[in-house]
Amino acid sequence: MAVLNEEQEMLRDMAREWATNESPVAAFRKVRASGAPEAFDREAYTAMAQMGWAGIVVPEAHGGSDFGWLSAGLVVEELGKTLTASPLVATTLAATAIVLGGSEEQKAKWLPKLASGETIGTLAIDEGPHHNPAKIAASVSGGKLSGTKAFVHEAHSTDLFVVAAADGLYLVENGDGVALSTRKLTDQRSHAEVTFDGAAADKLAGGGDSLLDDVLDRARILTACEMLGMAQAVFDTTLEYLKQRVQFNQVLATFQALQHRMADLFGDLAMMRSAVEGGLQALDSGFGIPRAAAIAKSEANRVLHTMSREGIQLHGGIGMTDEYDIGFYLKRARVLEASWGNTSYLRDRFARIGGY
Known part of the structure; x- marks a missing residue:
């Protein structure tokens, strides 16, 4: 730690x-x-x-x-x-x-x-169903931005969008030329398709050619932090449940097979924490950020996917019910796994960073 x-x-x-x-x-x-x-x-x-x-x-x-x-x-x-x-x-x-x-x-x-907290902001990057910042069609002409962004997080409350266009990042205020279409995702949070049609745009001209990648690396690491908290909560909740639930006149935590599964999850959680904290330390030091971000988010994807699935399984049938909180973590997990790069995308990015 x-x-x-x-x-x-x-x-x-x-x-x-x-x-x-x-x-x-x-x-x-x-x-x-x-x-x-x-x-x-x-x-x-x-x-x-x-x-x-x-x-x-x-x-x-x-x-x-x-x-x-x-x-x-x-x-x-x-x-x-x-x-x-x-x-x-x-x-x-x-x-x-x-x-x-x-x-x-x-x-x-x-x-x-x-x-x-007076102003709420968000990123508007991807235009398709999968994260791919290499394919950006939104464009700016005469200070006006046009294009459509899919699955923008927290869009309904946003005052300021940071929008990726073909030639860089732009600041766009929520107002004239901005239209939202609600997207209902499984986590029941705020997501929308945002259409910009001649919206006034102010370019972020600093940061060099890597600005978009630099911002996305930070998005990956900070999202991985949320995922780490979720994984820890699922582990703790599941362990507590196994210690209390009685089946066949025995507490579930006494079954060796379940102990082995929890031990595996404990090891995964430790690996995830190491990767995520490594990403945060890379940001604070300014060294090795792209690699650290790819590792942090890909490991967060892997571990939280397994942890949320196992949490449901180890709760048994009641884990699927709305009465228990454990299902909320799985639903939020699936959305975050796809945000800013799924595991296959991040592994490919890691390889490209290394020149492979």
Whole structure:
């Protein structure tokens, strides 16, 4: 496990306590039941922003704490454990794009608003059913952007889109020239197809030719943090269930076959944590980020897929019912596995980075 300083330990503990007490899975059930397209609790997100979580990777000069990626990952992991529905990850990634590629004017305009929670941002990258940033057809002419983006996360609450066009990344405010079509995915969160038709666009001109890849690497690592929290929660919940459930007059945890399966999952979880924390440390050090991101997200995909499936299986038939929370993790897992690159895409990317 990563070695944390005292401030990071305090941040992690605060996030854990808040998520457990103020945003348990029951809170997600309420959000789901409301049927609101934005699919999150505004008051809860305001509380997160007031605690400084939306500005962890934003420079102090622009209203953030500049506390580093490991710190941001600690918060996202704890929120992942309780399936907290919020635009925190999406907004953090939008802010990151501006930090990496924005002009001083763009940074001064948007970063304080994103860090304070006043503005919600998200990335709008992919145009097809699978993640493929090499195929971007959206284009800009005369400062107006046109194109369609599929499955944009947190689109219904977004004030600012960071949009990938053929010639770079652009900032587009939600308003004239922007139309949303809701996409219902299995995790019951906010997703939409977003169509831009002559929307005013402001280019992120800094960051060089690698800006899109740099932003996506950060998206992969931060998403892997949420997945790590989910995997830990599934493991803990399943283990607790096996210790309580009695079958054939014996506690399930006493069956050796089930002990072996849980031992395998424990090993997988340790491997996943090592890969994800390695990605966060690469971001903070600035060294080896593309490789670390591919490893972190591909390992998160592998382990959470197995963990969520085994969690359902080890709960037996009741694991398939809505009464038990375990099924929510599997549904969210399948969406996150496809986000910013599935396992085959990331393995191919890792090979290409190595020149193979």
